[in-house]
Amino acid sequence: MSELSLKNVVKRFGALEIIHGANLDVKDGEFVVFVGPSGCGKSTLLRMIAGLEETSGGEINIGGKVVNDVEPADRGIAMVFQSYALYPHMTVEQNLSFGLRMNGNPKEDTEKRVKHAANILQINELMQRRPKQLSGGQRQRVAIGRAIVREPQVFLFDEPLSNLDAELRVQMRVEISRLHKQLGTTMIYVTHDQTEAMTLADKIVVLRAGNIEQIGAPLDLYDDPANQFVAGFVGSPKMNFLKAQVIDTNAATATLALVDDRSVRLAMPVTSPVETGMPVTLGIRPEHFADAGKGDADLTVSIDVAEHLGNTSYIYATTAGGEQLIIERPESRTAGNRDQLTVGLSAKRIFLFDSAGKRLR
Numbered sequence: 001m002s003e004l005s006l007k008n009v010v011k012r013f014g015a016l017e018i019i020h021g022a023n024l025d026v027k028d029g030e031f032v033v034f035v036g037p038s039g040c041g042k043s044t045l046l047r048m049i050a051g052l053e054e055t056s057g058g059e060i061n062i063g064g065k066v067v068n069d070v071e072p073a074d075r076g077i078a079m080v081f082q083s084y085a086l087y088p089h090m091t092v093e094q095n096l097s098f099g100l101r102m103n104g105n106p107k108e109d110t111e112k113r114v115k116h117a118a119n120i121l122q123i124n125e126l127m128q129r130r131p132k133q134l135s136g137g138q139r140q141r142v143a144i145g146r147a148i149v150r151e152p153q154v155f156l157f158d159e160p161l162s163n164l165d166a167e168l169r170v171q172m173r174v175e176i177s178r179l180h181k182q183l184g185t186t187m188i189y190v191t192h193d194q195t196e197a198m199t200l201a202d203k204i205v206v207l208r209a210g211n212i213e214q215i216g217a218p219l220d221l222y223d224d225p226a227n228q229f230v231a232g233f234v235g236s237p238k239m240n241f242l243k244a245q246v247i248d249t250n251a252a253t254a255t256l257a258l259v260d261d262r263s264v265r266l267a268m269p270v271t272s273p274v275e276t277g278m279p280v281t282l283g284i285r286p287e288h289f290a291d292a293g294k295g296d297a298d299l300t301v302s303i304d305v306a307e308h309l310g311n312t313s314y315i316y317a318t319t320a321g322g323e324q325l326i327i328e329r330p331e332s333r334t335a336g337n338r339d340q341l342t343v344g345l346s347a348k349r350i351f352l353f354d355s356a357g358k359r360l361r
Contacts, residue, residue, distance in 0.1 A: 002062070002076070002154050002186040003026060003061075005060075005061045006022050007059040008021045008057065009023075009048065009057070011210075012057075019041050022045060024212065026188065031177075031186075031200055031202045031203075032202065032203045034189070034191075034205050034207060035206055036206060037208070040207040040209060042207050046156055046158055046190050048060065049077065050077055051067065055068055062076055076152055076153035076154065077154045078155055079158065080156070080158070080160045082163060084131070084140060084163075086146075088131050088132060091127065091130055092126045092128070095146060096114045096142065097111075099146065100113065100114075113149040117146075135168075137164060137168045137172055140161070144179070148179075153186065157176075161196065169196075173195075173196055173199060173200060176200065177199070194235060198218045204217070213226060213230050214227075214230045227353070227358060232283070240283065240326060241281050241323075242325075244281070245259060245277065246275065246277060248276060253267055258299070260321030265297060266282075266345055268347035268350060268361070270352060270361050272354075278354070280360065281354075283351035284349060288346070288349035289328070289343040290345070296344070299342070300320075301325060301327075302317060302319075302340055303339060303340060304317055304318055308331060310331060311330070311331050312331060313328070314327070315327040315328075315341060327343060
């Protein structure tokens with residue numbers, strides 16, 4: 001069994017606390033992705049699971065065993081690094097087998113494991129090459145293969161695709177997803193890439209400043225973010241935010257006015273108490289703008305740039321109040337030729353947050 005759990009895990013460097021009591025349960029065979037901005041603690045948390053960083057408090061449990069004081073090599077984990085970390089003087093075959101040979105693994109079993117990993121990753125023809133003779137994608141396959149031969153309980157990936165170009169990242173993302181389905185092993189993956197997180201994960205863990213903000217399935221976080229930070233971080237292009245003020249309210253409905261654009265009034269249901277005069281933030285995803293006249297209110301914006309991507313256009317625009325928006329529309333070759341665009345705002349498609357980022361609806 002390869003369940004993993006973190007209970008009130010803390011990391012301090014001197015007096016500075018980096019991880020503030022992280023709690024997480026990972027089921028056997030789950031693919032879990034840590035996401036968050038630079039410096040949020042996602043790689044530090046991964047390194048503590050691996051045993052490369054000591055914990056300052058709390059408990060890490062792998063496969064039913066507390067491993068806080070267990071050496072990295074004995075934790076039943078294998079880690080794939082961003083830098084590949086291959087031995088340049090060794091062939092691919094030697095890189096794959098090195099760890100097993102150093103641990104005294106029987107030769108016959110080592111050869112069997114290496115062959116199995118090479119077959120899974122389709123690198124049989126590369127076995128006698130050295131790292132300098134490989135492309136970036138091939139080096140990453142070898143790095144993953146070196147993890148596979150260890151037959152770990154848990155795979156750990158620390159931004160493994162960040163050194164690859166866009167096309168190779170897509171290819172390797174598909175291969176890692178296929179590998180997870182084939183092996184069925186628990187995997188923990190760190191990335192800052194929204195697309196990687198949304199497409200790979202069974203469960204996403206969103207971190208900010210050493211705190212876990214929300215845990216959930218990718219589409220659950222996308223459709224039901226806990227707060228404004230998660231709403232703005234999960235999804236690409238990111239959610240748009242518009243400043244507004246409550247101008248009228250009753251028990252279940254509030255009427256809002258967009259700041260610096262008093263022509264726009266929007267009545268919408270609320271699930272938390274609001275008060276007249278209260279500043280709020282509206283959140284709307286790029287694809288959730290309606291056509292003009294088909295929402296609950298219309299908003300006219302100035303078009304800055306239009307990006308045409310085939311079946312979709314992304315329109316970068318500015319409101320009367322100077323706020324930047326990204327609007328997704330069906331492909332329109334003429335979108336960038338206009339100065340203005342009017343879109344509809346549908347109350348049912350809008351999230352509402354208070355000034356501290358707490359979700360009100």
